[in-house]
Amino acid sequence: MSHLRAHGSLSARELAEATGLTPSTVTALLGRLEAADLAERAPHPTDRRRIVVALTAEGNAYLDRSEAWLADVLDGVEGADAEEVDRVLDGLGAAFDAQSAFIQEPAAQE
Structure with a gap:
C-alpha cells in the first residue's frame, strides 16, 4: 500500500x-x-x-x-532502545532489498 x-x-x-x-x-x-x-x-x-x-x-x-x-x-522508544530499533529496521530493510533483488534477477545471482 x-x-x-x-x-x-x-x-x-x-x-x-x-x-x-x-x-x-x-x-x-x-x-x-x-x-x-x-x-x-x-x-x-x-x-x-x-x-x-x-x-x-x-x-x-x-x-x-x-x-x-x-x-x-x-x-x-528512547536512548539505546531507539538505536536498537533503528538497527533492526535497517537490517530488515537491507534483507528485504536483498531478497527483492534476488527475486527480480535470479540469473544475475548465479
Whole structure:
C-alpha cells in the first residue's frame, strides 16, 4: 500500500516487480485490498488493454492511521532502545532489498 501511495497507479506486474512478490501473491493481496475498499483496479488512462491499481480514499486514510500509530509507538522508544530499533529496521530493510533483488534477477545471482 505504501508503494502504491508513493508511486501512484501501477499495474499488478509493476507492483510485483517493485516489491519482489510473485504476481500470484500480488493478485491475491489486491483482491483482499479491493474487498476491504482499500484499493481499486481501473483501466489504464491511455491503454485500455491494461489494468492499473490505485489506493482508494479509504486506503489512503488507512495508511495515514497506520503511520500515525507507528509514529506513536516509536515516540515511546528512547536512548539505546531507539538505536536498537533503528538497527533492526535497517537490517530488515537491507534483507528485504536483498531478497527483492534476488527475486527480480535470479540469473544475475548465479
